[in-house]
Amino acid sequence: MNRPLLIALSTALLLAGCGGNDRGGQVSVSVIGRETRLRDPASRLPRQADAALLGAVAQGLVRLDAAAQVEPGLAIRWAISDDGLYYTFRLDHELADADRIAVQLRRLIRHYRNAAPGIRIDAVREIVAVTPEVIEIRLSAPRPELLALLARPAYALPAGGGTGPLLVDGSVGRHTVLRPKPVADAIDDERLKAFAKRRIHLRGERAALAVARFAQGDIQLVTGGGYNDFIYTRLAGVPPRNLQVDPANGLFGFRVGRASSPAMAPEIRQALSMALDRDALGAALGATGWRPAQAILPPGLTDVAAPSRPFWAQAFANVRGSDRQAFDSRVQTARRIVGIWRAQHGGDGPVRIAVAMPEGPGSAILFAAIRRQWWAIGVDATRVGPRDAADLRLIDEVAPADQADWYLAHFLCAEGRPCSEEADKAFDLARAATDPARRAHLIGEVEQRLAAIAPFIPIAQPLRWSLAAPDLTGFQLNARAVHPLAPLLGNQNGR
Template identity: 40%
Template sequence: MRRLLPLALLTLAGCGERAPEGPIDVSVIGNVGELPSPVRAPIDAATGLILGSIAQGLVRLDATGQIEAGLAARWDVSDDGLYYTFRIADGAPIDAEEAARLLRRAIDRRSDNLLKPVLGAIEEIVAVTPEVIEIRLSAPRADMLQLLAAPEMALARRGEGGGPFRLEKRDGPRFRLLLPQTPATPDADAEPPPPKVVTVHAEWASKAVARYVAGLGSLVTGGTFADLPLVAAAEVDARQLRYDPVHGLFGLRVMRGSGWLGDPANRLRLSRAIDRARIARLIGVPNLAPVAIAGGPPTAGAAPAPEEPLRIALPPGAGARLLFRQLQADWRRIGVAAEMTTLDDSTADIRLIDEVAPTEAEDWPIARFACASSGAAPCSADADSALDTARTAPSPEARAQAIADARAALDASGLFMGLTQPVRWSLVNPALTGWQENARGAHPLDQVGR
């Protein structure tokens, strides 16, 4: 396992509790190309951290995962929950008209925004004045503010927006962010305090952990199950390894709706064969519970197996390889062979989904598999129909029943095999203040310091 880290890591001194001098140094695991619009590309941890620093939505999440002001200084929700009115903050670089245009673009039928399936209740977005924007719904949506605070709803143009930071410089994967400081007591004759500087490195987990162990960084964030064995190999102080109590989707999505996988009975056999309790133990996160499924394990040889091995798309990393070996062993017991491939392999039969829920609403995990956003992957028309019913339900009880029907339809289809909850970890120097575990995995950089 130690060979997974760069050789230099093995000779570095362990990290102490004193944060490095100079700019706050942060590593986020991942790669950042061109900073995209959330309309055109999914937002991963690395892109989300950078984009969320230099752009933000009408509202955003604070260090505890709660709603706070973003571009909007204040907002109001009508008693019936159908009208959300936001007043853009003075001096914001985006006015109400542009904000309305960007939001409409996010939910347009041509948008690839991952939240579009759960924003179907939005009926109209209008700029009432240059400072006021109104979002009108066809039915109440109690989690609308949570959705608007997600990185996918950042109001950005060409990678820039009204975030707390200004991107001063980019050198490949290294970003230098500046945050203007406000004096505690305004004094026209006093020199303004220097800006807060944060340097962010978007990099592989091995390099991020190595720099942290060497004492060169104060924070590593964006870690998933795939990278977690690196931390064990580095023997980082357990007090500095922090887990966010996130919920969401961590499981296998069927990508082929024809051949052997076209039969729901075969998909359900695969799902029931998985030893989820063992997978949770392999990942090794405290209190990580396996997803409960109905029915017992299938009988070996009870049905024909596919002629070719199933291709399972997983991320790189030792944790992913451990997961694959367990899946391979579980499926071998029912006569099904499997081979591992990469997430960008368009020929994969099954793909790992590892996503944090942006909302507590129960329809998001189902809407994530909506037919309109599934592309070539198979979907459940019955689940879609039940979700459509939920969006226009006349009462909370009717909505809850429709969502339950949608969940039952998705479960019966076998198109998604849940394993556990997602894992999100960070390495946090004890000298760093303002970092808090939260259910959204949100860690705005302007709220950390030392």
């Protein structure tokens, strides 16, 4: 095993100290990332640890529960018109101030109007305070993903926190303590009194230290893990029963990074994609729950019945022989494609590709495996930093909803080339459509046009993992890889 990784984990184990198992209603949580800060979401998009804190002490009209299902937040209930153009929210009367909330929500939507897909909310005509306790969002076209986006910490209201479901007990910093909101009549009910004493001890910290704390028994939950830090769970010898891998869908693979790249040629992108042994890449990472992907869209989306398979996957679907023989045929074909392209462009050496990936042990392991596979077809890949000029850039994002729009929006011309102007036009028409059947038809057209030009080299579904103590309540795996803190305290009935 890599010596620097062993040194890092050994140091982290020493820093973590000795643990104990008597929690007494105290739950310690580490979110992988930087030290937590309570930021106004209108000032910048909250990072992972900041989002966990913000989602605990502030909430939007709605929020996500432990299963990543939308549940009441500031709004105790809501209704959606039959045409999907009107969302009416009735606010909790204790927190009701529809005018103020409407102003703050409009501010956030404006702030994120140029943000990445999955953050920005468009098609909003008006946000109106109908009464002090009722707010209405009026759309120009249906947005089935609206509730899922409003439930994200980026749309927490008010920005300064204090609306719950939890409160900060003390100050925010390296170690932040969270407590339940005061419960009426707690003095007369022992269960309520016990619930009021429960606390969450939250840290945002680097992966090696978080995993070391868990291995020592100091904390009950580590969350926010990805492919880049999965190896620490193996180095620390974390038992399989503690390792929790979310069934998250999204994008994990490469898109073209610059117009001068050899990867702008569709045949080179096809060759690079067909040469990847995706199962072997997961094995190199030692990744539990690895789910290889060959196309932009995963199966099971609500608005595309059957995503298109890439051309090369269709071509090799009926190759006789074992899976190994089929893969070898793919590699041979990819090598011929690269050789023809090189001859046409006057090259006599390997095709050179610079690949931008984040720093970290997972990137080093993954890139080494990919480099070997691409070298076999005459491509020499070099790894560069995430901000350096590159031919290919890694995308690693979880989808906020089970709809094709989010995936396809990453490959519109506004996001970079290669792209299809015809796909852009169909996408715009789909997003403006009020008829569900027409919208579905247009989204299918977008998907087929993008599949034809293959702007993305998929690797797998995003890897998202947590470490959870066996007796931890309120933690559930889910497709969004979102794990809110409040459910970890249980409920007022002592559960």
